[in-house]
Amino acid sequence: MGFRATPQPVPPHPAPPRGGFGSRLRAIAGRTLNLALPPLCPACRQVVHEPGLCGACWRKLSFITRPYCERLGIPFTCDPGPGVLSMQALADPPVYQRARAAVCYDDVARTLVHALKYGDRLELAPLMGRLMARAGADLLAEADALVPVPLHWRRLWLRRFNQSALLSRAISRYANLPLADGVLRRVKATAQQAGLSKEQRAQNLQGAFRIPPESEAAVEGRRLVLVDDVLTTGATANAAARTLLRAGAANVDVVVFARVVDAPRPPI
Numbered sequence: 001m002g003f004r005a006t007p008q009p010v011p012p013h014p015a016p017p018r019g020g021f022g023s024r025l026r027a028i029a030g031r032t033l034n035l036a037l038p039p040l041c042p043a044c045r046q047v048v049h050e051p052g053l054c055g056a057c058w059r060k061l062s063f064i065t066r067p068y069c070e071r072l073g074i075p076f077t078c079d080p081g082p083g084v085l086s087m088q089a090l091a092d093p094p095v096y097q098r099a100r101a102a103v104c105y106d107d108v109a110r111t112l113v114h115a116l117k118y119g120d121r122l123e124l125a126p127l128m129g130r131l132m133a134r135a136g137a138d139l140l141a142e143a144d145a146l147v148p149v150p151l152h153w154r155r156l157w158l159r160r161f162n163q164s165a166l167l168s169r170a171i172s173r174y175a176n177l178p179l180a181d182g183v184l185r186r187v188k189a190t191a192q193q194a195g196l197s198k199e200q201r202a203q204n205l206q207g208a209f210r211i212p213p214e215s216e217a218a219v220e221g222r223r224l225v226l227v228d229d230v231l232t233t234g235a236t237a238n239a240a241a242r243t244l245l246r247a248g249a250a251n252v253d254v255v256v257f258a259r260v261v262d263a264p265r266p267p268i
Contacts, residue, residue, distance in 0.1 A: 052127045094234050146171060148168040152190070156188070174187055224251070
């Protein structure tokens with residue numbers, strides 16, 4: 001099973017509708033719908049000009065920028081210089097190589113994630129994906145393909161979509177990377193991770209992922225980037241990365257929209 005064809009980059013602004021009566025009619029209908037049902041900020045419910053956060057909520061997002069741990073992407077309180085790792089990365093190194101997150105998982109980020117995942121605000125995926133592509137630019141520049149963290153088929157049937165796949169498609173457009181959707185499958189219907197300790201999360205995910213035999217050739221020797229919405233303890237990313245590496249992946253990195261960050265620690 002090969003990767004999907006490399007998508008073309010998305011222009012920074014939507015292209016104007018092409019000529020023709022049907023196109024003009026759809027454009028008029030879209031403007032009318034926006035006037036009748038204007039988009040709302042998912043965090044504060046204020047009217048916004050286009051789908052996404054209002055200016056006030058945008059300023060409340062805690063963007064993660066350097067300096068941060070080169071392994072885990074955890075922000076530092078001071079700049080220690082290039083290549084320095086955090087105490088957490090040294091004491092408990094992850095299975096994956098590196099992780100990058102666009103923002104800290106605070107109140108506004110949580111609202112965005114929940115709006116996408118549980119509120120069917122699918123129009124937020126391009127915005128979140130663009131921020132993820134920017135945050136993970138160094139990882140994406142070295143990658144061969146994106147791998148969304150999959151849902152078990154029962155949860156996918158209930159939710160009707162996989163938010164990680166939506167984010168992967170958005171990143172794929174912005175980073176001009178192929179999407180390796182389907183090479184990683186979730187074969188175990190795990191319990192919800194919320195409320196579990198780090199050890200319980202890891203145990204919950206044992207045997208959760210599998211590479212189908214027809215996808216092994218698409219994984220072997222490839223540099224892959226796992227895509228998910230939130231990084232908490234890293235148990236899901238570790239389990240998925242371990243499965244890909246055992247199948248012969250050359251490298252596995254992780255890009256998420258938000259990650260849980262404790263109080264920033266100085267590097268060592």
